[in-house]
Amino acid sequence: MSRLDKTAGFKMEGAKRASSFRSWSAAQGITTNGIDYCEIPNSGLGIVAKRRLEAGEELVNVPFPALVTINTVPKAFREKHNPITTQGLLAAFLASSNIEKTAYAPWADTWPALASFRESMPICWPQHRKAALTQDLLDETTSHHEWDLPFPSAIDHSSANFPGAGFEADPNLSLLQKQRKKLKADWERVGEALPNMSFERYIHYWLLVNTRTFYFEMPNVRTHPPRDDRIVMCPFIDLFNHQDTGCNVQFADTGYTVTTDRTYDAGDQVYVSYGRHSNDFLLVEYGFVLSSNRWDSTPVDHCLMAHLVNTPVEEQLRRAGYLGGYFLNNDGVCYRTQVAVRAQLLPEQSWNDFIAGRNFDDTRHEDQAQALLASQVLGPYLQEAEGALERLQRSFEASSSTFRRSYRILIQRWEQIRALLQRAAKGPVVGS
Numbered sequence: 182m183s184r185l186d187k188t189a190g191f192k193m194e195g196a197k198r199a200s201s202f203r204s205w206s207a208a209q210g211i212t213t214n215g216i217d218y219c220e221i222p223n224s225g226l227g228i229v230a231k232r233r234l235e236a237g238e239e240l241v242n243v244p245f246p247a248l249v250t251i252n253t254v255p256k257a258f259r260e261k262h263n264p265i266t267t268q269g270l271l272a273a274f275l276a277s278s279n280i281e282k283t284a285y286a287p288w289a290d291t292w293p294a295l296a297s298f299r300e301s302m303p304i305c306w307p308q309h310r311k312a313a314l315t316q317d318l319l320d321e322t323t324s325h326h327e328w329d330l331p332f333p334s335a336i337d338h339s340s341a342n343f344p345g346a347g348f349e350a351d352p353n354l355s356l357l358q359k360q361r362k363k364l365k366a367d368w369e370r371v372g373e374a375l376p377n378m379s380f381e382r383y384i385h386y387w388l389l390v391n392t393r394t395f396y397f398e399m400p401n402v403r404t405h406p407p408r409d410d411r412i413v414m415c416p417f418i419d420l421f422n423h424q425d426t427g428c429n430v431q432f433a434d435t436g437y438t439v440t441t442d443r444t445y446d447a448g449d450q451v452y453v454s455y456g457r458h459s460n461d462f463l464l465v466e467y468g469f470v471l472s473s474n475r476w477d478s479t480p481v482d483h484c485l486m487a488h489l490v491n492t493p494v495e496e497q498l499r500r501a502g503y504l505g506g507y508f509l510n511n512d513g514v515c516y517r518t519q520v521a522v523r524a525q526l527l528p529e530q531s532w533n534d535f536i537a538g539r540n541f542d543d544t545r546h547e548d549q550a551q552a553l554l555a556s557q558v559l560g561p562y563l564q565e566a567e568g569a570l571e572r573l574q575r576s577f578e579a580s581s582s583t584f585r586r587s588y589r590i591l592i593q594r595w596e597q598i599r600a601l602l603q604r605a606a607k608g609p610v611v612g613s
């Protein structure tokens with residue numbers, strides 16, 4: 182967890198806005214202890230400690246009635262949009278309710294503008310050059326290539342320059358394609374139900390909900406909706422930024438609390454964790470990457486699968502449940518990757534011993550395993566990363582300041598992938 186440079190001087194939110202949100206929060210019964218919110222460089226708003234905080238202190242308590250849940254949406258509105266995801270419905274409700282004039286106005290005043298999503302959320306990038314976001318960004322054929330945005334395969338499988346030529350990647354694995362599909366389905370429902378709603382306004386609220394909801398199980402409900410739909414919006418707690426470890430967020434029938442996981446000095450930023458997410462996931466879902474992330478990983482299927490499909494080991498791997506799902510993390514390539522590489526080298530009995538973890542002493546193939554890993558996975562992926570960085574750097578230098586943040590964040594992601602690959606190439610062959 183990073184300690185903020187206290188000499189940088191946080192900019193407290195505009196005094197009027199800040200105090201109206203504070204008094205609004207108090208009126209909702211939200212209690213806070215030892216913290217405040219302010220602008221944090223490159224992170225929008227965030228929460229900071231006003232004094233030294235001890236471990237185990239309750240920092241915020243948000244009572245249940247202050248949450249925006251599916252039940253906040255009037256029944257007639259819900260029925261008009263059915264079937265739709267909870268995210269799609271909450272977005273439609275907020276976007277159509279003239280929120281600036283409702284009781285939620287002081288809270289809504291703390292939410293980011295569409296311009297900030299356009300810079301940070303990859304889903305908005307293909308249309309970067311256009312003045313308005315239009316629904317043709319949902320068209321599968323809308324390509325980021327025209328803007329020269331090489332994404333890592335986890336983010337977008339249709340990225341150019343895949344080293345594994347011939348391998349048809351599973352589109353369900355691609356975060357951006359999944360997100361687009363979800364937005365498209367929601368927008369189709371909302372477009373029908375609210376013909377006067379503009380796509381530009383809807384996507385703004387859809388992304389607000391996307392980046393500011395928390396998992397929540399409705400109390401006193403007999404059948405819960407699908408897991409992805411168990412989400413709520415929670416004032417004040419939605420101002421906490423993410424780290425790979427953070428304070429404890431707990432929900433109960435009475436509402437939400439945040440409790441410190443450790444001590445914090447006055448002026449430290451206080452984080453929660455949104456989950457054990459890789460930086461590819463954080464970039465697509467939240468529009469940022471962490472510079473240090475213990476949960477970071479990136480898939481390597483697009484490199485390795487081309488060497489497995491239509492070969493004698495494909496069926497062997499499938500039968501044993503080891504075909505696909507390969508990745509690289511801070512510890513090196515995953516165990517599944519090791520298994521797939523060895524399937525190409527070991528006699529079947531030794532390979533079976535390797536995956537069973539029993540009496541494995543056939544070390545004759547270790548050098549070959551390392552060489553295969555380098556030639557099939559690490560080398561080609563490194564080449565892809567270098568190529569992507571070169572292109573992005575060129576585009577970054579030629580771009581106007583409006584687009585620079587997007588290029589910068591993607592460059593940062595590729596640099597992280599390059600570092601993961603370089604570490605794996607140096608480190609022990611067997612990762613976690």
Ligand SMILES: C[S@@+](CC[C@H](N)C(=O)[O-])C[C@H]1O[C@@H](n2cnc3c(N)ncnc32)[C@H](O)[C@@H]1O
Pocket residue numbers: 223224225226227291292293301392393394418419420421422423424466467468469470471
């Ligand atoms: C739940 S909101 C947190 C409050 C938000 N910063 C704001 O200004 O309202 C989530 C968003 O905060 C930003 N964010 C959260 N954690 C971050 C981090 N560690 N670094 C940079 N941005 C972060 C991202 O824009 C993300 O989509």
